[in-house]
Amino acid sequence: MTGIGRVLVIVYAVMALASTGRSFVQIVQRFDEAPLAYVLSAVAAVVYIVATVALIRAGRPGWYTVAWIAIVFELSGVIVVGALSLILPALFQHPTVWSQFGIGYLFIPLLLPVFGIWWLRMHHPRRDAR
Numbered sequence: 001m002t003g004i005g006r007v008l009v010i011v012y013a014v015m016a017l018a019s020t021g022r023s024f025v026q027i028v029q030r031f032d033e034a035p036l037a038y039v040l041s042a043v044a045a046v047v048y049i050v051a052t053v054a055l056i057r058a059g060r061p062g063w064y065t066v067a068w069i070a071i072v073f074e075l076s077g078v079i080v081v082g083a084l085s086l087i088l089p090a091l092f093q094h095p096t097v098w099s100q101f102g103i104g105y106l107f108i109p110l111l112l113p114v115f116g117i118w119w120l121r122m123h124h125p126r127r128d129a130r
Contacts, residue, residue, distance in 0.1 A: 023097075
C-alpha cells in the first residue's frame with residue numbers, strides 16, 4: 001500500500017486510537033450519565049479498528065470484503081447517529097464520535113468513509129492483480 005492508501009490507513013488508525021481512548025474514559029468514568037452515547041463511541045472505536053486492519057490486509061482473501069462492510073457500517077452509523085443527534089438531542093446529551101456527523105472530530109468521521117469507499121473501488125484486489 002502506497003500513497004493515498006497509506007494516508008487513509010494512518011487516518012483510520014488515528015481515529016481508532018482517539019475513539020478507543022475516548023470511549024474507554026467515558027465508560028469507566030461516567031457510564032451511568034449517558035450509556036447510549038458511550039456505547040456508541042465504543043462501537044465506533046471497534047469499527048475504526050476493524051476498518052484499519054481490513055484496509056491494511058485488503059489485498060488478502062476476505063479482508064477486502066471486511067473492509068467494505070466496516071466502512072459502509074461506519075458511514076451508516078455516522079449518518080444515522082449524526083441525524084438523530086440533531087433531531088433528538090435528548091438521546092445524545094453527551095457527544096459520541098459520530099454525534100452531529102463527527103463535529104467533535106472536524107467532520108472526519110463523515111468524510112473518512114467516503115474516501116475509504118472511493119479507495120476500495122479504485123483498488124479491487126482482482127483488478128489490481130491483472
